[in-house]
Amino acid sequence: ESYFGDKSSCVENANTLDLTSSSSVRGLNSTCIGKAPLSSGRSGCRSHTPLMGYSVTSSSAVSAHTVASVIVAVVEGRGLARGEVGIASIDLKNPEMILSQFADNATYAKVITKLKILTPLEIIMSNTACDAGNTTNLFSLITEHFKNVTFTTVQRKYFNETKGLEYIEQLCASEFSTILMEVQSKYYCLAAAAALLKYVEFIQNAVYAPKSLKVRFQGSEKTAMIDSSSAQNLELVINNRDSRNGHTLLGVLNYTKTPGGSRRLRSNILEPLVDAETINTRLDCVQELLQDEELFFGLQGVISKFLDTEQLLSVLVQIPKQDTVKTAESKITNLIYLKHTLELVEPLKVSGLCCNTQLLKAYYNSLEDARFGIILEKITSVINDDTRYTKGCLSMRTQKCYAVKPNINEFLDIARRTYTEIVDDIAGMITQLAEKYNLPMKTSFSSARGFFIQMNADCSTLPNGQLPSEFTKITKMKNTYSFTSADLIKMNERCQESLREIYHMTYLIVCKLLNEIYEHIHCLYKLSDIVSMLDMLLSFAHACTLSDYVRPEFTDTLAIKQGWHPILEKIAMEKPVSNNTYLTEGNNFVMITGPNMSGKSTYLKQIALCQIMAQIGSYVPAEYCSFRIAEQIFTRIGMDDDIETNASTFMKEMKEITYIIQNANDKSLIIIDELGRGTSAEEGIGICYAACEYLLNLKAFTLFATHFLELCHIDALYPNVENYHFEVQHVRSSAGNKEKIAYTYTLSKGYTEEKNYGLKAAEVSSLPSSIILDAKEITSHIAKQILHRQKSTPxxxxxxxxxxxxxxxxxxxxxxxxxxxxxxxxxxxxxxxxxxxxxxxxxxxxx
Ligand SMILES: Nc1ncnc2c1ncn2[C@@H]1O[C@H](COP(=O)(O)OP(=O)(O)OP(=O)(O)O)[C@@H](O)[C@H]1O
CATH class of the missing domain: 4.10.860 (DNA Excision Repair, Uvrb; Chain A)
Structure with missing residues (x-):
């Protein structure tokens, strides 16, 4: 039985569908169309419309007006990627698969909105989303919001991104194949696509013909779209050379104190806002934080005490099917975390009391929610006032042990007394051993070993250079010995035994308490939202204090006065050379030239990074800046061949430019660096020229860097083109016989006058001088020929x-x-x- 009509049956009877098992194959054929497959009379069961155009004949999920026929697969990342959601949907009556992937917060507002727009007939999720009664937050929320929609769980293995990519490669019609570039590193939507297609194949007992499917990627609404290769080019969250170093935009801005804040920052960088009003409310807040030090440090002090609120929420709403010591222990820990979190609400309010901005005020009002007090009151009626989250496993163990107030359960009190006695006995025993052998032994504890003995000593101070024979499991790190004894092992066992009893009894009390709390728990979604947002805004303010960023404005113009590259600043530890940028509707195309290494790519990336910073509500590295909100940010930046996808430089360039041309609109920011590198110069120029002419007909803001100086003349035909170049200086070496290029990294109007700068750059490199001489001769010969051919007629x-x-x-x-x-x-x-x-x-x- 794999179809569930409602949430309760889903959670209780979740029985994962094995899409390969022949016994469970229920593909529709002409005889079973119209019957709700394996229906057990629950609401939500329905029949599928096969691909060949049969109509849906029975479905309680389907209204009379809109016949739902969309199947959606949803999957969420795990661990650090939690909150990253991939969605794939397909309409059984329309061979179009829509993919999306985005980061969402604890309320999963974007996922719910997206699903609402899709109006699904059925939602597929991984069995791990409701494994053994442990439902994920996302699963609970979706089942709650879509009560009439059928839910199916399939094994997690079907959510396989590699398979998803293969499916798309096989099934996507060639005119939509640029989708592959867009989604190739969007693992979650690929995983969802794999499960969805497999499932549709299974229920329909039919497969899509090769290259027959339209596949589209749709970002989440109200955010700017940055495709995955642009995110990679700009090193937004991952550094291309070393994925572990922080030389990324995320690294520049991340001074967050909580995991939620850091996740939020990451998702914002990947999907900036497009609504100037919302951005300005954030900027107002950052401004206030910058102007009011007390507010900044007060809020930062409280925020840094918060734990992972979203994680806490998700474990709190999970009801384990089996009661083990581990589940008992973790529930008690979570209750302590919850108490710790709720106790921070008041200090958070107090530290934000003097705020003036709209956003901070709204947050302050949200914290007035009476439910925080109600939950805390309920907790403190059972849990000791001084029980709190502490670092260190032994002290946390003590907190858990003594969490419940005395006199609530007398057996618990007795068990705790026993536990205390054993712990005291252990300490006493170790003191005696230290005296007996006259060695500086100390009691230590680790979660793996329990209690053990530790000692700092040089082996020369030990009798015969060895520890006495009664000690076992000896390990030595530098001069620190760790060991135990048979008696100590026995006492540890007794200790564990009494602890198990304590946890069991505490767990029963905690469960009762949690049951009373559940109805109020939703205020925590709000709290986690506030904490992560404040953390992110504090982080923006923090970044500003380390460098002279400025508040951006939003107008119809992209104007940056003396802007600089924020990541380069972090790497070089000094301010890079800054430059101006100016694009308007009538002057929306900037052509940039300059010798190799003169700073073109850096400048282009800097503009995109500044745009993203502005659109997430951060200050920007410039003296003044104004931005036109970009709905999409595209970059095509020359990189090495993509070995992974086996694409040649040229094919990769062509795919990227096709993707831009297909998707750009008047509100895009387009950055193109060195297009046409991967083919001959004539063809390269031809391709660039045609691409430029296409883009020139859009109102998008385009910045185009090239080594093809022929392209600069396009300004004669298009008044909306402006030429700029990077200046270099020629300096004579001290010996006076060689000329060297000195880079100024300064942008000036017009195109570069530099000739043969490739050769000059080669001279500086270690290329043998004989080859350089040959190259110079050949170049001058070819140049003469070209000049002769190209001379324009009057x-x-x-x-x-x-x-x-x-x-x-x-x-x-x-x-x-x-x-x-x-x-x-x-x-x-x-x-x-x-x-x-x-x-x-x-x-x-x-x-
Ligand atoms: N504004 C700047 N201030 C300081 N250093 C800079 C600046 N811009 C670039 N650089 C330095 O110069 C190096 C080369 O810059 P970049 O790669 O942008 O040049 P390019 O003109 O795109 O070169 P090519 O045409 O060979 O691709 C950078 O790695 C950086 O270290």
Whole structure:
């Protein structure tokens, strides 16, 4: 039985579907269409519509108006990736699979919203989401929100990302195949896709034909989309050279104190906001934190005491099916964590009391929720006031042992007395042993060994250089001996025995208490949300205090005055050379040239990073900055061949640019660095030119760095192009015979005048001088040939001038807010100017 009509049956009877077992194959054929498969009369059971277009004939989940036929697979990351959710959905009546993946918070608002939009007929999740009665938060929330939707669990092994990628490769129609690039490192949506397709295959008893499926990726709503290769190019959360070092945007901004805060920061960096109002409320808050030191340190002090609230929540709502000592112990620990967390609510309120900004005020009001007090009161009626979370396993063990107040259960009190006596006996025994052998023995404890003896001593001080024979399990680290004795092992066992009794009795009391608390527990979702958000905002403020960041503004213009690369600053430990950026609707394409190593890539990445920082509510490394909200951020940055996907440099470039062209819109920020590298120069220029012309027709802000200087002339045809270049200086070496390039990393208007800078860069490298000499000769020969071929005819130049004028006039007229008379004067002046220019190239009569 694998179909569950409602949440309760789902949790209690979760029986995982094995998609391979022949006994459970219930694929529909013409005879069973219309019957609810294995229905046991519960609500929510329904029949599937097979691919071939049969209609749904019975379903209580389906309203009369909208016939639901969407199957959705949902999977969540585990461990550090908790909160990262992958969704794959497919409409049985439409061969289109939609994938999404995003990070969500404890309320899983995005997942719920997304599922609501999808209106599923059935939701598939992994059996581990409700294993042995331990339901995950996500599972509980989904079942709660979608009571009429059928739930099915399938074995976790079907949520296999490698299979998911294979499926998409096989099934996705070629015109949508750029999806592969977008999702290839989005493991959770791939895993969901694998389970979904396998499941659909199973219930439909049919497979999709190869290359027949439309596959789309959809980010979560209200956030800017950054595809996975852009996130990688920009080193947002992972450094490309060493995944463990913190030279990433996350590393620059992460001064969070809680795991929830750090997760939130990570998810925000990957999915920045697009709503200027929300961003500004965050910025107001960061500003207040920066201006009010007391508020900053007060809040930071309290926030840093919080544990992983989301984790706490998820274990609290799990009801273990079996009562073992381990489950008992962990429930008691969690209750202590809960008490610790709730006790921080009041200090959090007090430290934020003097706040002025809207967001902090709203948080303060949320903390006024009476439920926090109710839960704490209930807890303190049973749990000792001084029971608290402490570091160190022995002290935490003591806290758990004495958590419940005395006189609640007299057997518990007796067991605890016994425990105390044993612990005292152990200490006494070790003191006696120390006196007997005249050695500096101390009582120690570890969760693995229990109580044992530790001693700092040089082996020369020991009789015969050895420990007495009654000691066993001896280990030595430098001068520290750890050992035990047969008596001590026995006492440890007795200690454990009495502890088990204590935990068991405490557990029963704790369970009763938790049952009374459950109805109020949802206020903790709010608390975990507040804590993680405050932690992130404090982290932004902290980052600002370490460098001179500035508050961004949001307008129609991308204007950065003296901005710099935040990660480079962290790596170099000094401020990099800063530069300006200016893009507007009428000037939305910047072409950047400059010799190798002059700073082009760094500059391009810096702009994208600043944009992301601004859109998550952080201050930005600049003197002044204004951004136009970007709905998508695309980057194509030259990197080495992708060995993993076996793609050549050229094919990878082509896929990336296709992806940008297919998905960019007027609100995109597009960063392209060295397109067309992977083929011959002529073809490279051709491809770049065509791609530029396409992008020039969008209102997207594009920054395009290239070594093809021929492309710079595109500004003659498109008035919205502006050329910039990185300046370098030529300095003579002290010997005076060799010229060297000195990089200024300074951006200036116009295109670079530098010639053959590749050769100059090669000279600095260790390439043998004979090869460089040859290369110089060949280059000059080819250059002469090209010049000869490329010389523009007067006719071509005339045409270009005319076209240029026409474009400028149209653009001016379109953008102008001048009154008609002034406009006429302006256009006349413009015409005169261009006629003069066109005469200079041979004279051309203009209309
Ligand atoms: N603004 C800056 N301030 C200080 N150092 C910089 C700056 N920009 C770049 N650099 C340094 O110069 C190095 C080369 O920069 P970058 O890779 O951006 O050059 P490039 O012009 O893209 O080179 P290529 O054309 O060869 O790809 C960087 O690794 C960095 O160390």
């Amino acid at each position: 006719e071509m130049m005339k045409q270009r001038a005319a076209y240029q004028l026409a474009m400028r006039l149209v653009q001016t007229a379109r953008n102008s807010r001048l009154d008609p008379d002034s406009l006429r004067v302006y256009l006349k002046a413009l015409k005169k100017k261009y006629e003069a220019r066109s005469r200079a190239v041979g004279g051309l009569g203009l209309p």
